[in-house]
């Protein structure tokens with residue numbers, strides 16, 4: 001578990017310390033694959049999801065074992081019941097309950113902290129990340145890739161606005177951030193244990209997992225897929241939420257927006273100096289020129305607007321520094337239920 005997690009969280013998960021839990025499965029030579037599944041109000045999605053997962057892993061049983069780590073992100077419907085009622089019969093299921101809705105990024109971190117597999121695959125429960133890609137991912141992993149990204153080959157199912165904004169986001173992000181992220185790759189990817197351990201130890205509170213996963217590096221492979229529509233329920237991501245998510249992504253991954261103001265300020269200072277010189281010389285030659293209301297007002301408005309915008313950008317960073325220095329845990333655990341054989 002990452003150092004970011006508070007004592008309270010550790011107390012909630014003390015049923016078996018990670019080392020012992022690992023020892024329990026040590027006799028098993030098959031590699032363990034952990035599927036990390038954040039769930040928020042998904043009572044109807046659990047059953048179809050598990051059926052598909054089981055169908056995918058059945059032919060791989062000789063080589064791989066799997067566990068499904070559900071992170072219940074404060075669901076208010078019967079999601080917890082839907083999972084727990086299946087846990088009796090299925091020792092591969094684990095459930096991590098958060099104390100309230102913390103958002104998908106935090107839920108994903110909670111799941112990654114509890115996954116014990118040799119590889120870890122974050123996957124959505126709504127089957128928009130097709131589990132049938134997993135065998136291909138495993139093949140790349142066996143060949144030595146530490147990260148296997150699943151990239152959407154086309155976004156034709158998205159509306160034009162979503163396509164346009166998604167493209168703009170990746171373009172702006174990759175131009176500014178030191179470490180670029182692959183376009184059209186979501187959280188669905190395979191992460192080797194080595195990568196997972198690095199991600200766990202990253203202390204930031206403002207999480208933008210896609211960028212964290214890419215930052216780690218290592219040999220990366222890619223598989224492509226066409227993203228299907230949601231099987232059940234509706235997406236919890238409104239445009240407003242996506243916009244804020246994009247801002248989190250940019251401001252938590254790069255300080256380039258701050259630097260823009262150094263250049264903008266410098267450029268405007270040079271222009272102002274030239275303009276001031278012109279006015280000064282003109283006043284000396286042709287005397288005082290009273291009209292000038294329009295140009296004065298335009299300059300005041302322009303610089304006022306730029307100042308506010310620049311202060312806003314500073315504020316974005318200060319707000320995030322504030323979140324980081326408070327050192328609150330990323331999520332709070334309500335309870336952790338491990339699969340039967342791992343108790």
Ligand code: UDP
Nearest residue numbers: 038039040073103104107124125235236237
């Ligand atoms: N999710 C979550 N917490 C939230 C919102 C979503 O754990 O606050 C989960 C959700 O249950 C699903 C996954 O994150 O398994 C992806 O969510 P969704 O399908 O709404 O996002 P989209 O596919 O539209 O990006």
Ligand code: MG
Nearest residue numbers: 124126128230
């Ligand atoms: Mg979805």
